[in-house]
Amino acid sequence: xxxxxxxxxxxxxxxxxxxxxxxxxxxxxxxxxxxxxxxxxxxxxxxxxxxxxxxxxxxxxxxxxxxxxxxxxxxxxxxxxxxxxxxxxxxxxxxxx
Numbered sequence: 041x042x043x044x045x046x047x048x049x050x051x052x053x054x055x056x057x058x059x060x061x062x063x064x065x066x067x068x069x070x071x072x073x074x075x076x077x078x079x080x081x082x083x084x085x086x087x088x089x090x091x092x093x094x095x096x097x098x099x100x101x102x103x104x105x106x107x108x109x110x111x112x113x114x115x116x117x118x119x120x121x122x123x124x125x126x127x128x129x130x131x132x133x134x135x136x137x
Contacts, residue, residue: 052093058086060119063105063126075101079122080110 052073054062061082066075073094081104082090091097105126110118 054093055089058082058089061086061115066101073099073101075103077103077105079119079126080104080106080108080115083109 061078061080062076063079064075064077065073066077068074076090082102087102090102091099
């Protein structure tokens with residue numbers, strides 16, 4: 041997660057358990073959130089928490105890299121491995137001629 045995103049997340053007051061699941065947040069020019077990309081789909085309660093943080097019950101910019109739903113236990117067990125693999129693959133893409 042880059043430094044600017046961390047600053048914006050801090051301003052939004054996303055708790056660490058949500059920050060951990062977010063791959064990227066995209067913002068409009070006025071700094072409103074346009075898209076939240078997570079590794080896996082958020083649960084209904086996590087979405088509700090995000091609506092509350094954004095103060096926007098109609099936010100519909102949720103996207104996820106993977107489509108399968110994982111339990112909290114599965115996420116906690118595999119998150120470091122998933123994040124590392126994803127970062128490594130992105131860096132390999134950047135090295136391509």
